[in-house]
Amino acid sequence: xxxxxxxxxxxxxxASLDGILLGIxxxxxxxxxALQWGVMNIINIAQGDLVILGGYIAYTMYLAGIHPAWGxxxxxxxxxxxxxxxxxxxxxxxxxxxxxxxxxxxxxxxIVFQQLMxxxxxxxxxxxxxxxxxxxxxxNSVTLPNSKIFSAVISVLYAIALxxxxxxxxxxxxxxxxxxxxxxxxxxxxxxxxxYAATFGINAALCGIAGALISITLTLxxxxxxxxxxxxxxxxxxxxLGNLPAVAVSGMGLGLFEEFADYxxxxxxxxxxxxxxxxxxxxxxxxxxxxxxxxxK
Amino acid sequence: xxxxxxxFITSISAITxxxxxxxxxxxxxxxxxxxxxxxxxxxGKYSSNGVHTQNGYNMAVDRINxxxxxxxxxxxxxxxxxxxxxxxNPKRAAQLAERLIKQxxxxxxLGPYSSGLTKAIAPVTEKYKIPMVEANGASRSLFTKGYxxxxxxxxxxxxYLEVAIDLAVEKNGGKPVRIAQAFEQDAxxxxxxxxxxxxxxxxxxxxxxxxxxxxxxxxxxxTLAKVKATKPDVLVVxxxxxxALTAIRQISEMKVDVPMLAMTHCDAAKLSKQHGKxxxxxxxxxxxxxxxxxxxKFFGSGKKYDKDFKKEFxxxxxxxxxxxxxxxxxxxxxxxxxxSFDRDKVRDALVDTEMQTxxxxxxxxxxxxxxxxxxxxxxxxxxxxxxxxxxxxxxxWASDKFYHPIPKWSERG
Numbered sequence: 001x002x003x004x005x006x007x008x009x010x011x012x013x014x015a016s017l018d019g020i021l022l023g024i025x026x027x028x029x030x031x032x033x034a035l036q037w038g039v040m041n042i043i044n045i046a047q048g049d050l051v052i053l054g055g056y057i058a059y060t061m062y063l064a065g066i067h068p069a070w071g072x073x074x075x076x077x078x079x080x081x082x083x084x085x086x087x088x089x090x091x092x093x094x095x096x097x098x099x100x101x102x103x104x105x106x107x108x109x110x111i112v113f114q115q116l117m118x119x120x121x122x123x124x125x126x127x128x129x130x131x132x133x134x135x136x137x138x139x140n141s142v143t144l145p146n147s148k149i150f151s152a153v154i155s156v157l158y159a160i161a162l163x164x165x166x167x168x169x170x171x172x173x174x175x176x177x178x179x180x181x182x183x184x185x186x187x188x189x190x191x192x193x194x195x196y197a198a199t200f201g202i203n204a205a206l207c208g209i210a211g212a213l214i215s216i217t218l219t220l221x222x223x224x225x226x227x228x229x230x231x232x233x234x235x236x237x238x239x240x241l242g243n244l245p246a247v248a249v250s251g252m253g254l255g256l257f258e259e260f261a262d263y264x265x266x267x268x269x270x271x272x273x274x275x276x277x278x279x280x281x282x283x284x285x286x287x288x289x290x291x292x293x294x295x296x297k
Numbered sequence: 298x299x300x301x302x303x304x305f306i307t308s309i310s311a312i313t314x315x316x317x318x319x320x321x322x323x324x325x326x327x328x329x330x331x332x333x334x335x336x337x338x339x340x341g342k343y344s345s346n347g348v349h350t351q352n353g354y355n356m357a358v359d360r361i362n363x364x365x366x367x368x369x370x371x372x373x374x375x376x377x378x379x380x381x382x383x384x385x386n387p388k389r390a391a392q393l394a395e396r397l398i399k400q401x402x403x404x405x406x407l408g409p410y411s412s413g414l415t416k417a418i419a420p421v422t423e424k425y426k427i428p429m430v431e432a433n434g435a436s437r438s439l440f441t442k443g444y445x446x447x448x449x450x451x452x453x454x455x456x457y458l459e460v461a462i463d464l465a466v467e468k469n470g471g472k473p474v475r476i477a478q479a480f481e482q483d484a485x486x487x488x489x490x491x492x493x494x495x496x497x498x499x500x501x502x503x504x505x506x507x508x509x510x511x512x513x514x515x516x517x518x519x520t521l522a523k524v525k526a527t528k529p530d531v532l533v534v535x536x537x538x539x540x541a542l543t544a545i546r547q548i549s550e551m552k553v554d555v556p557m558l559a560m561t562h563c564d565a566a567k568l569s570k571q572h573g574k575x576x577x578x579x580x581x582x583x584x585x586x587x588x589x590x591x592x593x594k595f596f597g598s599g600k601k602y603d604k605d606f607k608k609e610f611x612x613x614x615x616x617x618x619x620x621x622x623x624x625x626x627x628x629x630x631x632x633x634x635x636x637s638f639d640r641d642k643v644r645d646a647l648v649d650t651e652m653q654t655x656x657x658x659x660x661x662x663x664x665x666x667x668x669x670x671x672x673x674x675x676x677x678x679x680x681x682x683x684x685x686x687x688x689x690x691x692x693x694w695a696s697d698k699f700y701h702p703i704p705k706w707s708e709r710g
Binding site: 267 | 345482517518520526551707
């Protein structure tokens with residue numbers, strides 16, 4: 001029974017594809033986190049809860065008889081304003097403080113969001129049906145839900161659009177300038193307050209897209225946001241801030257790692273394995289850093 | 298000035314203290330009311346099932362009060378329940394149980410929702426020797442601790458899916474089967490797993506996949522890929538509503554073919570509504586179904602209960618509500634047989650309970666679990682796009698034939 005995956009090569013293919021498709025979705029959430037972490041120096045604990053809220057928007061549309069896939073357009077629009085409002089209400093008061101304060105503040109936001117979602121949408125686990133069917137490969141031995149493929153494609157499209165926007169548009173340039181040096185940007189006439197609000201809004205919008213995709217691929221529940229926060233934190237730690245290709249690779253890597261850990265160590269160690277990897281990477285980075293410092297001396 | 302304030306505070310505290318002691322001395326039986334207490338999850342992650350539980354309690358209280366109440370010592374009493382919201386939090390539940398007993402002076406308790414919270418409250422009720430009839434804590438470990446004041450109207454968790462394995466063996470011509478299983482890592486699901494292990498041992502069956510799902514998990518793709526590769530005879534999944542919904546979603550998307558699929562929490566997850574046709578043929582463990590032919594004089598039959606409940610609350614009663622209503626019937630019966638409000642006499646009467654309710658027969662085993670009522674299995678069957686739960690086992694109650702094996706996805710429309 002152990003290491004079934006090495007006896008059946010098709011399982012390798014299945015696990016790899018599952019992992020990559022899932023990883024792309026994680027990467028989208030992580031990119032939002034990296035963006036606002038880089039620009040505002042805030043670690044957003046409520047990231048996962050924004051994702052779930054985005055999912056509930058798509059689910060509400062589904063209940064109203066609209067296909068939930070339209071959620072990937074509607075949900076980010078609504079979530080952008082939610083993010084904007086959140087910035088104006090709470091985040092602008094902690095943005096210049098130290099990291100600890102902002103972690104506390106976003107932790108508070110996370111709790112409020114969980115309770116609100118529980119209050120509005122109820123504590124039941126819900127799913128939205130996309131009815132997209134399944135793609136079968138290799139004589140049915142590998143199956144890929146089309147909804148997962150759809151979500152990966154949408155994630156990639158949005159990521160590309162965002163990169164272009166950040167490079168070409170005025171606001172994108174302002175955001176990058178603020179990320180590099182907020183004070184200098186301010187002196188040169190960038191309205192950093194507006195940039196911060198927009199960044200937080202964009203992050204929330206990315207979460208909204210991811211949430212809508214999760215509503216048709218996985219399940220929604222008011223209290224399942226935290227694992228998404230942890231995963232995106234992990235991806236950002238590995239990839240570093242402001243580096244989209246690295247975020248994408250590290251996202252897919254995490255997806256793959258999770259799937260293979262599931263087969264080899266067992267499902268119960270799947271999330272534990274992610275944490276072990278995080279510790280390992282942090283220790284390794286420190287080790288490398290200390291070597292470098294010696295060399296400089 | 299300062300003196301005045303102090304005097305004021307002192308007198309207020311004195312009055313409060315006096316009030317507290319005054320109310321507590323009367324709270325167990327207050328005038329014509331028998332006061333029961335319950336901590337229940339009205340907010341937090343168990344809030345929907347918490348509300349089902351509360352509705353079940355309230356419905357029974359109304360019904361019993363309307364039909365003459367509880368007769369003790371030739372006098373008729375009415376039930377009243379003090380509720381506190383435990384926020385789905387075990388620590389809070391235990392605190393609230395203390396508060397109900399010590400401050401509100403409650404002498405008889407009704408259980409909370411879920412095994413976890415019942416586990417948190419049971420030591421408290423045990424300490425103060427307060428009889429508790431609970432309807433929503435099925436974990437086996439509740440009944441192995443030697444609690445003397447805990448009574449559960451429901452069947453323990455390890456019995457949930459044992460029947461399914463027996464059924465699979467029967468369908469396999471009495472030969473052992475190969476079982477794949479995935480259980481969440483929580484007290485309840487792990488108890489269900491122990492039941493399966495027992496059944497596997499008894500029938501000589503082999504467990505070829507034994508996955509434990511972490512609580513945060515909402516992706517079972519890896520487990521299901523293993524199932525596809527190993528082709529077991531039965532797939533067993535238990536992980537509350539999240540597990541049931543995730544399993545059906547991914548089984549249908551990955552086109553996993555298994556001859557038999559057995560689960561828990563199908564009706565709480567509204568499986569047939571949320572997944573429609575994709576959930577067809579799933580076999581679900583349930584404490585109760587409206588079509589069972591049990592009867593009592595308060596609610597009539599299961600069907601009548603279903604109708605009355607719908608009229609009052611606007612939705613069909615899940616088994617969580619039915620078993621909660623049954624808990625009140627048990628208390629009423631015990632009070633009348635004890636013919637006293639003495640806690641220990643009521644407790645002794647509870648021990649001797651042997652009755653039929655619309656929910657099922659009730660008789661408590663030495664650990665406090667209900668030993669008189671079997672679990673039932675229903676199967677989701679669809680006509681067009683509307684799906685229904687049909688009772689298929691045990692044979693005595695079956696309204697429909699068990700459909701076996703599940704047709705392959707390629708043959709399903």
